[in-house]
Structure formats: C-alpha cells, structure tokens
Amino acid sequence: MMVFISRIFKFSLQDIGRNLGLSFMTVMILVLMLLSVNALWSVRVITNEAISAVKDQVNVSVYFSSAASDNNIAEINKYVASFPEVVDIKMQSAEEVLASFKQRHSQSSDIINALGELDANPFGPTMIIKTREPGDYKKIIQALNVPEYDNLIEAKSFDEHESAIEKIQNITNRAESGVAGLVILFAAISFLIVFNTIRSAINTQKIEIGIKRLVGASNWFIRGPYVVESVVFSLISLLINIAVLYLALSFVDPYLAVVFPNNFSLTNYYNSHILYVFGVQFVCVLALTILSSILAMRKQLRI
Amino acid sequence: MIIVEGITKIYSTDSVALRDVSLNIKAGEFVSIIGQSGSGKTTFTKLLIAEERPTKGKIKIGDWDISDIKTNEIPFLRRQIGMIFQDYKLLPQKTVYENVSFALEVAGEKGPRIHQIVPQLLDVVGLSDRHDRYPQQLSGGEQQRVAIARSLAHRPKIIVADEPTGNLDTINAEEIIQILKKINEFGTTVLLLTHNREVVNSLRRRVITLHDGHLILDQEAGKYIL
Numbered sequence: 001m002m003v004f005i006s007r008i009f010k011f012s013l014q015d016i017g018r019n020l021g022l023s024f025m026t027v028m029i030l031v032l033m034l035l036s037v038n039a040l041w042s043v044r045v046i047t048n049e050a051i052s053a054v055k056d057q058v059n060v061s062v063y064f065s066s067a068a069s070d071n072n073i074a075e076i077n078k079y080v081a082s083f084p085e086v087v088d089i090k091m092q093s094a095e096e097v098l099a100s101f102k103q104r105h106s107q108s109s110d111i112i113n114a115l116g117e118l119d120a121n122p123f124g125p126t127m128i129i130k131t132r133e134p135g136d137y138k139k140i141i142q143a144l145n146v147p148e149y150d151n152l153i154e155a156k157s158f159d160e161h162e163s164a165i166e167k168i169q170n171i172t173n174r175a176e177s178g179v180a181g182l183v184i185l186f187a188a189i190s191f192l193i194v195f196n197t198i199r200s201a202i203n204t205q206k207i208e209i210g211i212k213r214l215v216g217a218s219n220w221f222i223r224g225p226y227v228v229e230s231v232v233f234s235l236i237s238l239l240i241n242i243a244v245l246y247l248a249l250s251f252v253d254p255y256l257a258v259v260f261p262n263n264f265s266l267t268n269y270y271n272s273h274i275l276y277v278f279g280v281q282f283v284c285v286l287a288l289t290i291l292s293s294i295l296a297m298r299k300q301l302r303i
Numbered sequence: 304m305i306i307v308e309g310i311t312k313i314y315s316t317d318s319v320a321l322r323d324v325s326l327n328i329k330a331g332e333f334v335s336i337i338g339q340s341g342s343g344k345t346t347f348t349k350l351l352i353a354e355e356r357p358t359k360g361k362i363k364i365g366d367w368d369i370s371d372i373k374t375n376e377i378p379f380l381r382r383q384i385g386m387i388f389q390d391y392k393l394l395p396q397k398t399v400y401e402n403v404s405f406a407l408e409v410a411g412e413k414g415p416r417i418h419q420i421v422p423q424l425l426d427v428v429g430l431s432d433r434h435d436r437y438p439q440q441l442s443g444g445e446q447q448r449v450a451i452a453r454s455l456a457h458r459p460k461i462i463v464a465d466e467p468t469g470n471l472d473t474i475n476a477e478e479i480i481q482i483l484k485k486i487n488e489f490g491t492t493v494l495l496l497t498h499n500r501e502v503v504n505s506l507r508r509r510v511i512t513l514h515d516g517h518l519i520l521d522q523e524a525g526k527y528i529l
Contacts, residue, residue: 007408018396211392214352215453216382217409218375 008224015225016232022201023233029197030237030289031244033190034281038245040186041277042266044179046256049264051172056130060137062144064124065154072152073125076144080129083143085136090128097123124154134172191288198292202226202300209300219301226297230289238282245270304330305351305461305492310360312346312516320346322516323360328494330460333487335495335503337527338513344496347513348465351494352384353377364461382410385454385491389466391446393438399425399449400434406456424452428482444475451482461492468499476502500527 016023062080064073073091081089092100098121105111115122131137141156202209212222246267253265270277305328312321321343328334338344349355350362353372361370369380386392393402403424407417425431428448438446447467454462464483468476480502487493497503503510503526510525511518520528 003411003413015396207392208394208396211394212405212409213378214354214381214386214392215406215409216378216380216457217405218378221378221409 004221004224008221009228012225012228012232016229022204023229026197026201027233027237027240029193030233030285031240033194034237034241034285035244036186036190037281038241040179040183042252044183045266045269047175047179049260051175053260053262055134055172058134058137060129060131060141061157062127062129062153063155063157064126065152066124068124068152073127076149076152077127080127080140080144083131083136083140085131085133085139086129087132088130092126092128094121094123094125097126134166194285194288195292195295198230198289199296202293202296206300209297213301222301223294223297226293227290230293231286234282234286234289237285238278241281242278304328304363304365305494306361306363308361308363310350310357310362312343312350312355313358319516321350321357321513324513324516324518325360326511326518326521328492330492331487331490333484333493333495333506333508335497335506335508335510335525336513337496337498337503337510337529339498339529341515342513343516344513345465348386348463348496351461351463352381352386378409382406382457383459383461385457385459385462387447387450387454387462387464387467389469391438391443391450391470393446393449393453395438398435398437399430399441402438402449403453403456406453410457420456421452424455427455428452442475443470444472444478447471447475447479448482451479451486455486459491461494462486463494463496465496466498467495468497468502480506498529503527 062076068076077089077091080086101123102112102115129137129140131140144153144156209222249265249267249270253267256265257263305326307324307326310321310324311319313319324343324347336344336347346355350357351364351369353369357370361368363369364380364383367380372380394405397405400421403421404417407420412420422431422434425434428451430445430448430452433441433445438449441449447470450467462483467479467483471479476499483493483495484506495502495506507524510520510522510527512520512522512525512529514529
C-alpha cells in the first residue's frame, strides 16, 4: 500500500513539474477565483461593520417622571433587562441628563437662559436601552406601554426613531440578502470556471490516461496523482491568495480607518478569523478541484 | 492457451464486428490474424484485453473466463497480456526508462526489482543507451522497441501486437518482427494482427483470416490470402 501511495505522490509531482505551463495556469485560475471570493468576503465584512456601526447609533431612551422613585426605576430596569433582546442598559441620573442637555445646547444661549429660569431640574432620570436588532425596540416599548408605568414614564424616544429604525432594518436586510446573492452567483461562476479548467487540463491527458489503463493501472492508480495535484494546486493557490490579499489589505486599511473610527481594520478581521476564513476556502477549493478531476476522468476511466 | 467460443460482437444493428468466431490458440504459438480494415481484428484485440465485452460467446485465457470479467479484475488481466500497438502508445511525458518501469510500478513491483528488470528489458530491445530519452526524441522503430520492452515487463504468457509494423519502414518492420520471433522462441504466445502481406508470408506460421467479422480461414504455416 505504501509503495502505491509513494508512487502516486511521485507521479503527481512529476506531472506538475513536466506540465509546468498547465500547472501554472490552473493555479492562476484558482488564485483569481479565491481573490474574487475574498474581495466579496471583504465587502461583506465591511458592509456588516457599517451596518452594525449604524445600529450602534440607535437606542431607545425612557425618560422617567419625577414621580418615579429609585425602587420603581430599579424594578423597571430589572424588567427590561429580563428581555433576551436587550444587550445593554445605561442609567443616567437627573443631574447627568441636565449636564448632558446643557453640553448639547451650549451654543444656544436662549435654551440655556430658559433653563436658568426654572427653579428645579426639569429632567428625570433616563434609561438608555440597546437591543440586538433595531426591530427589537418595538417589543420593548410595547412591554413598557402598560397602565402601571404610565405615571412613572414621561416619554419614550422610540416614536421619533421608529421610521429611521425601520429604514435601517430594511437596508440591513437588503444588503445582507444582496451580498448573499452575490456570494452564490460568484460561487456558481467560480465552480464552472474551475471545473472547466481542470476538465480541459485532464482532457489534454486523455491519451495518457488510456495508455495507463492499457498497461494495467487500476483506476485509483490513475486517479491518485490528479487528486494529489488537486491538493498541491489548492495549497499553492491559497498561499498566493493569502499573500496577495494581505498586500491589498495594507493599502485598503488606512482608508477604512478614516471611515470607521472604532479601530476597525480588515487585517485585524482576517488575523482573528484566519483559520476559519482560509480553512473554509481551502476545503471548498480542494473539494471543488477533486470533484472536478473525478468528474472529468469518469468518462475516460469507464471500460 | 486462448479459447474463443462462438464470439459475436454487435455495436449496433448495422455494425456487427465479429460473428460467431471460434478458435483455439495453444501456448507458445505464433499466430498471425489478418484481414482488411473493418474485418474485426481490432475488436478481437479489444475483447482479449476486456476493453470491450462480447455480445455473445466466451473467451478463456488459461482457465480464466474473461467474457464477464469484473471491472476491478481488468487491470490484473492487462498485466498478463503484453500489448503492442501501431501508434506505440508511449507516455510522452515519461522517459524510455520510465515508460517501461511504469508498467511494473502499476503492479506494485518493488523498486530494487524494477531497477534490475528494466535495464535487462531495454538491453533485449537494444535501447540501453537511450533510457533517458523521451519518446519524441526517438525514431518510430525505437519507439516500437520501447513498447515491446514495456509489453514484456510483466513476463506475460501472451503478447498481442496490433499492426506493430504499420508505421515503420521495411528495415525497422523486419527488426520488430525478429524481436517478436525471439520472444516467441522463449515460449511466449504471440498474436500478430496485421495486413502486411510480406511479413505474414515470410513468417510461415499459423494464419487466421477474418473477413467481415467471420473467421474464413485458419491455416497452419499459412500465407496472406485476401
């Protein structure tokens, strides 16, 4: 068995070396396919990052009336936190809300003067809620729209944000399905290109395959070197792809740093997902090349 | 011993390659199978190496009935029959040495044994000094000699030569026939499929004549009569 395996490896490396032009072209096609996939993958990552940045800007504020005691607020806080959709709750005291209001309107002397006319702090404490998805806000607000909270909650900011949140939700859904559609389209095109490249490469060796059969080679002995070649081509193309990708990222990342202020960079993304991203790509390319070569040879190996 | 019993091969209703052919070939015989193009010679070869299956009838090689041979047994059959073709069928990306050793490698022969056998085979066909050449660097006669060396790699009991001189000049053709005769003298059964009248007449061995799929003549020490 070991003799057969070592010979399959030997013939495979011999074939690669003696058909350098064909090997080079096959690897280049695979590299182009992988680069296209990674370009799309990067677009998807950037889109998701942009969407989540927008989502991060959206929250719902619940303004408590002065009638709400600390116990009432704590109870409502606990109730809201019990929803699985809620990811974060921030509380602002009445003083913090006043300070924040003053800072926001520091340029508007009319508003500041009007505020000075009042004897007491007009603001109550505020609860700022963040949910997983913009669509979840409606559920939280509805949960708070109960009679026992009517005199405790003065206002909720959701009504003002409702249409904006719905728009964001629509854009998010469309962007995600658009990118998913593109990924499927690219995958289909890539499959056809790679399949035809490998089929053409194997067809050029049709006579050789026939001769190998005539001298008594088993189907697996004939198929083996092509399978090993698929592994080698997949590995080489993946390594070239990684090198080209990281080079491209070094040019793209400075521009992304300007757009995304939260230290987002594609290089960081790929570094932290390196095994997953390139592992999946390697397995897919390998499966594609092996499947293509087996399908392409099926006819020639038939008796 | 090759036993052929009532073999018929029908490709389609209007294409019948062999019709009820029966013959026996004893071990160690040198048999020429002659016939014009389309007479069924090539189909007969294909049936012998299980490249085609008979529509009707039986073929036995020794005690082995290969009429219904299983797919996974075919490589073993082909390692027992040495094949020589008109167009040599050498692997263009492999050297002379590698072409011969390939036949042994597919059978799982150990490396040291291969290194021992291949030079001997190349010596038999007079190509020891060309072992590192590629087929395209050789003349037609030399390429055919490589094919003969390869066909002998498994020390087969049977050699089937399908028009081995078809692409060669008279001198090279004569050399190839002499090699085949030499192989036959060592006890190997040789089946020569040809339509080369001079070669057949000079051999004075058994001649089987096929015409339109029928076996029409089987002569001991026969001549080319068509």
